[in-house]
Amino acid sequence: MSTYGQFPAARPRRLRTTPAMRRMVAETRLHPAELILPAFVREGISEPVPISSMPGVVQHSRDTLRKAAVEAVEAGVGGIMLFGVPETKDATGSQGTDPEGILQLAIRDVKAEVGDELIVMSDLCLDEFTDHGHCGVLDARGRVDNDATLERYAEMARVQAEAGVHVVGPSGMMDGQVGVIRRALDEAGHQDVAILAYTVKYSSAFYGPFREAVASSLTGDRKTYQQDPANSRESMRELALDLAEGADMVMVKPALPYLDVLAKVAESVDVPVAAYQISGEYAMVEAAAEKGWIDRDAAIFETLTGIRRAGANMILTYWATEAARRLR
């Protein structure tokens, strides 16, 4: 007899007794096809350059990017999100709209290598291409000019579509970007190119390592266009706008600190929802694991499972290929 006279009537532990039991009752399963690999390709290099704040991640050369794409396909990964790192940057980010710019070349390379076996996506934003590092062009007073930036995004959408991209990912948080991009794509005959909108994007300290990855020269922050971490409601407003403007899929970013927002978005839409486990989330796990403070592999799968459980259909993660291999 228990000290308290009664045995528990319900014993949830019964369903946790063995790995087989836990596997059978698991509510959330990860699948390689829902993982998307973000990848950086840098102009003018022949060997990949390691990114010190993201151990295991590199700036690819055009050649090694092709190899990474093939490996992703072999592992069953669903898609690749490409970021270009140009040799020269300027105030308007002209390399972002040059048909021979590194991102456009990378899209062509990956398409030539893997065709339609991998969904090829491209970051549609100016910060990788501008010398000031902002996501748009600046006005005379140095502020990010929303509507002038939209015209640059329309042009980016056209050249990325010409290069053969399946999905564009507008990530600059300019008002009206999804609508302008949809119209530009349609007018140029690219009705089939889809838009994965970075709908909910917070101004986050966790983008830190990404700055190294794209050799950003940003000084200051992006607080006038990315969302304030204190707010949840405006995410629903951004969501309504992006859907009305024609987003095919929506994204929440970063992932871990915003699982509440992700869950809310996932509950309220009927389009696929992606979450981006960003550079700083990756770095945080890798760094703690390197110190021997956490179990790296368990932590990776715990974070991915948590993001999936919160409602993401797709996860952008720098561990995509590795995690997909383990899931096979």
Ligand code: PBG
């Ligand atoms: C903007 C963009 C950023 C990331 C993806 N697209 C940087 C930013 O908004 O500051 C961050 C991704 C990451 O940190 O892994 N082009």
